[in-house]
Amino acid sequence: MTALLEMCAITKTFPGVKALDSVNLTVREGEIHALVGENGAGKSTLMKVLSGVYPSGSYDGEIRYDGVPVAFNGIADSEKRGIIIIHQELALVPLLSIAENLFLGNECASHGFIDWRETFRRTEALLKKVGLAEAPSTLVDTLGVGKQQLVEIAKALSKDVRLLILDEPTAALSENDSAALLDLLLELKAQGVTSIIISHKLNEVRRVADRVTVIRDGATISTLDAATDEITEGRIVRDMVGRDMAHRYPERERRAGDTLLEVRNWNVWHPLHADRQIIRDVSLSVRAGEVVGIAGLMGAGRTELAMSIFGRSYGQNISGEVSLHGQPIDVSRVDRAIDAGLAYVTEDRKTLxxxxxxxxxxxxxxxxxxxxxxxxxxxxxxxxxxxxxxxxxxxxxxxxxxxxxxxxxxxxxxxxxxxxxxxxEPDVLILDEPTRGIDVGAKFEIYNIINDLSARGKGILMISSEMPEMLGMCDRIYVMNEGAFVGELSAEEASQERIMSLIVTH
Known part of the structure; x- marks a missing residue:
C-alpha cells in the first residue's frame, strides 16, 4: 500500500513552547489511521499544520502528498487537494438548512444565481451516502449532535474528499451514534477514502484503525500496525503517558458519612414548552464522602436534572424540595445555590x-x-x-x-x-461529564481529585456517559431513563449489563 501522506520532521514552535519536535507521520492510501496522545501532546497542532491553518513557513519540516512536496497557505489550499478536516467543535450554521450548510461557500450556481434544484438533488445523494433520511431543507439546529456530525461528513464528501481528518468525532455522541459513525468510516474506507481519526476512546481506535501513531510531548513515540502488532489498550496507554496504568481508576476507601444532600419529588418542565415534562418525581441523596453516579442514555434528562437543581438554571414550573445537612435550602437562583453550598461543573467547559x-x-x-x-x-x-x-x-x-x-x-x-x-468551598459538587474529551493521563488526575474531595467529606454527584467510569468511581449509581429514576444500585450490585437492563425494561 503506497503512502498518500508523509509528514517529515515537523517542528512547530510557539513563544516559549515547542509544540511539535521533529514529528513524523506516514498515512497509507485507503487506511484508517488513528492519532492518539494526551491532551497537549500536539495532535491537533499537527493536523492544523497539515490542513494549512498554520501555513507553510510557520513550521519546519516537509509535507509530501501523493509523493510530491506541498506547501499549504490556508485551508482552501488543502481542500483543493481533497484534504478535509472536521474539528471537534462542529462548523455548521444552526439556522441554515442542511443543503445550505453542505454547499456554503461552494454553491451550485449559474450566472450568479443558486440552482436550488441541483443543490437539493446533490444534498439528497450525499445524505444517502452517510445514512441520513432528513430532508435537505431541515434546519441544522433541529438535529442532534450525532446527525450534525454526519452532516459534517456529507459536507466533506461534497468537496471530493480523499483524506478525511476527524478530531474527536465521537466525544459528544451516545454509544449508538458513535457506533454508527465508526461504521460509516469503515464504509468510506471501502469506497477509497483515507481517514485520520484523533480519539481518546481507545476501544474505538482498536475497532477501526489499521495503524495507530502515538504522540507524546510533541514527539512521535510509536506507530503500531494492526496487521503485524498486537494493539492493546495497555500498550497504547503506556506509549501515551510513558508509564503503565494497571489501575485505570485509583483506589479509594469507601467511607460514607451522614446525609449531605437530599432532593425530594423533583419535577421540571421544558423551558419553552410548558406542557412537556422533562424530570418526573426524582428523589436522590448524597452522603458526606460519597461519590454518587447518575447513569443513563443521552437524552435521559441527567444534565437537565443537575442544572435545574443548581439555581434552576434549566426548566420552568419546577417543584420539589432540596435540603443540605437536613435543612431546606434556597436553590431558586444560581447565587443562592452557591451560597447554600452547591457547585456545578458543566459538561460544556468551553461555552459555559x-x-x-x-x-x-x-x-x-x-x-x-x-x-x-x-x-x-x-x-x-x-x-x-x-x-x-x-x-x-x-x-x-x-x-x-x-x-x-x-x-x-x-x-x-x-x-x-x-x-x-x-x-x-462547596459541600456538594455536581460533576457533569467531568472527563469528557480529555486523555487517560488527565482523567487519572481528575479521578484523584474526586477521591481527595470525597476523603475530605465532600459529597459528589457525578454524571458520566462512560459506563466503566461510573463503575470505577461511584459508591452508588442511580439509573435514569426518560426523566425518571428507574433503579438504584450499590457499587457491588452495579454492572454495565445491570444498568442497561434497567434502562431498556423501563
Missing amino acids: GLILEEGINRNITLSNLPAVSNRSMISENRETQVAEGYREAMNIRAPSVFQKAMNLSGGNQQKVVLSKWLFT
Whole structure:
C-alpha cells in the first residue's frame, strides 16, 4: 500500500513552547489511521499544520502528498487537494438548512444565481451516502449532535474528499451514534477514502484503525500496525503517558458519612414548552464522602436534572424540595445555590465553564469575587495568590496563571473549572461529564481529585456517559431513563449489563 501522506520532521514552535519536535507521520492510501496522545501532546497542532491553518513557513519540516512536496497557505489550499478536516467543535450554521450548510461557500450556481434544484438533488445523494433520511431543507439546529456530525461528513464528501481528518468525532455522541459513525468510516474506507481519526476512546481506535501513531510531548513515540502488532489498550496507554496504568481508576476507601444532600419529588418542565415534562418525581441523596453516579442514555434528562437543581438554571414550573445537612435550602437562583453550598461543573467547559479569552487567574476567582475583593475592588495580588495556589494544588500545566484559558489543553481547562468551583468551598459538587474529551493521563488526575474531595467529606454527584467510569468511581449509581429514576444500585450490585437492563425494561 503506497503512502498518500508523509509528514517529515515537523517542528512547530510557539513563544516559549515547542509544540511539535521533529514529528513524523506516514498515512497509507485507503487506511484508517488513528492519532492518539494526551491532551497537549500536539495532535491537533499537527493536523492544523497539515490542513494549512498554520501555513507553510510557520513550521519546519516537509509535507509530501501523493509523493510530491506541498506547501499549504490556508485551508482552501488543502481542500483543493481533497484534504478535509472536521474539528471537534462542529462548523455548521444552526439556522441554515442542511443543503445550505453542505454547499456554503461552494454553491451550485449559474450566472450568479443558486440552482436550488441541483443543490437539493446533490444534498439528497450525499445524505444517502452517510445514512441520513432528513430532508435537505431541515434546519441544522433541529438535529442532534450525532446527525450534525454526519452532516459534517456529507459536507466533506461534497468537496471530493480523499483524506478525511476527524478530531474527536465521537466525544459528544451516545454509544449508538458513535457506533454508527465508526461504521460509516469503515464504509468510506471501502469506497477509497483515507481517514485520520484523533480519539481518546481507545476501544474505538482498536475497532477501526489499521495503524495507530502515538504522540507524546510533541514527539512521535510509536506507530503500531494492526496487521503485524498486537494493539492493546495497555500498550497504547503506556506509549501515551510513558508509564503503565494497571489501575485505570485509583483506589479509594469507601467511607460514607451522614446525609449531605437530599432532593425530594423533583419535577421540571421544558423551558419553552410548558406542557412537556422533562424530570418526573426524582428523589436522590448524597452522603458526606460519597461519590454518587447518575447513569443513563443521552437524552435521559441527567444534565437537565443537575442544572435545574443548581439555581434552576434549566426548566420552568419546577417543584420539589432540596435540603443540605437536613435543612431546606434556597436553590431558586444560581447565587443562592452557591451560597447554600452547591457547585456545578458543566459538561460544556468551553461555552459555559470558562471565559476563554481570560487568564487562569480570572477564571478561577470568578465564582467567588468577594473573597479576592476589598471594598468592592478586586485585589490583583490576592487574585494571583489564589490562582497560584490552585495551579500548584491541581497541577495545572501552564507557564503562568495569566495564560489564557483558550490556550490550555482540555485536561488543564477542566482543572481550572474544578478550581473555580472549589474556591467557593462547596459541600456538594455536581460533576457533569467531568472527563469528557480529555486523555487517560488527565482523567487519572481528575479521578484523584474526586477521591481527595470525597476523603475530605465532600459529597459528589457525578454524571458520566462512560459506563466503566461510573463503575470505577461511584459508591452508588442511580439509573435514569426518560426523566425518571428507574433503579438504584450499590457499587457491588452495579454492572454495565445491570444498568442497561434497567434502562431498556423501563
